Amino acid sequence: MIEMKHISHSFRIGRKGKEQIISVLREVSLTIHKGEVVTIVGKSGSGKSTLLNLLSGFISPDTGSIRIDGTDVTKFNEKQWAKFRLDHFGFIFQNFQLIPGLTAYENIELPLTLKGMTNRKERVTEILERVGLTEVQDHFPNELSGGQQQRVSIARALVTKPSIIFADEPTGSLDSETEKEILKLIRELNEEQDITFVMITHDEEVASIGHRKLHLADGQLVKEGVLLEA
Numbered sequence: 285m286i287e288m289k290h291i292s293h294s295f296r297i298g299r300k301g302k303e304q305i306i307s308v309l310r311e312v313s314l315t316i317h318k319g320e321v322v323t324i325v326g327k328s329g330s331g332k333s334t335l336l337n338l339l340s341g342f343i344s345p346d347t348g349s350i351r352i353d354g355t356d357v358t359k360f361n362e363k364q365w366a367k368f369r370l371d372h373f374g375f376i377f378q379n380f381q382l383i384p385g386l387t388a389y390e391n392i393e394l395p396l397t398l399k400g401m402t403n404r405k406e407r408v409t410e411i412l413e414r415v416g417l418t419e420v421q422d423h424f425p426n427e428l429s430g431g432q433q434q435r436v437s438i439a440r441a442l443v444t445k446p447s448i449i450f451a452d453e454p455t456g457s458l459d460s461e462t463e464k465e466i467l468k469l470i471r472e473l474n475e476e477q478d479i480t481f482v483m484i485t486h487d488e489e490v491a492s493i494g495h496r497k498l499h500l501a502d503g504q505l506v507k508e509g510v511l512l513e514a
């Protein structure tokens with residue numbers, strides 16, 4: 285479960301002495317329940333990535349608080365975040381972000397190695413089977429199609445059994461047929477494993493696969509043009 289309360293964030297841009305402050309998020313509050321698929325839509329520059337980066341601890345809010353799975357993470361330092369991410373989160377990106385020198389199998393195995401798990405084979409094999417990649421497990425990323433690469437990245441996100449998966453335009457680089465396949469897989473995994481998905485997209489149709497669609501505009505969450513109450 286994610287509880288974000290009154291989060292504001294601004295960036296300082298430009299040369300020293302001539303800096304400008306741009307306010308990207310203003311007093312954003314939201315609650316995402318366990319097992320929900322929530323999509324966040326908004327125009328380019330509306331602050332979608334900033335919101336995801338705040339929720340996953342890559343940037344810190346100016347004001348407000350964030351609780352995830354019952355833990356107040358607002359004041360976490362980098363070391364605490366690194367451990368928390370490994371224990372609670374999985375990530376899926378538009379450009380897959382697979383490690384080119386590792387095979388599909390090894391890419392999926394990596395988070396388990398980082399967690400110091402020794403019995404990795406059974407889990408990796410199980411996940412490979414679930415996402416339909418057993419036959420191509422020894423391929424390197426450049427020997428896979430876009431859809432297969434995204435499956436590897438979904439498997440890598442899932443392998444540690446996270447409670448939340450953050451997906452940043454997960455179908456943005458895929459053709460429409462493959463997009464449908466990947467969205468179907470995301471919904472199936474959500475239903476089977478009760479994983480929460482927070483997905484950002486600029487595509488209204490993709491966003492409609494969620495249980496709930498939130499719109500970001502002018503740094504605030506709105507629903508049908510009406511500001512959502514905290």
Ligand SMILES: Nc1ncnc2c1ncn2[C@@H]1O[C@H](COP(=O)(O)OP(=O)(O)OP(=O)(O)O)[C@@H](O)[C@H]1O
Pocket residue numbers: 295296297306308326327328329330331332333334335486
């Ligand atoms: N590190 C940064 N430093 C300064 N400004 C930033 C930084 N990151 C984002 N911004 C600014 O914050 C605003 C929101 O950016 P953000 O990337 O969150 O938008 P977005 O909705 O994800 O856009 P897109 O759909 O194009 O990815 C933009 O005006 C952007 O220029």
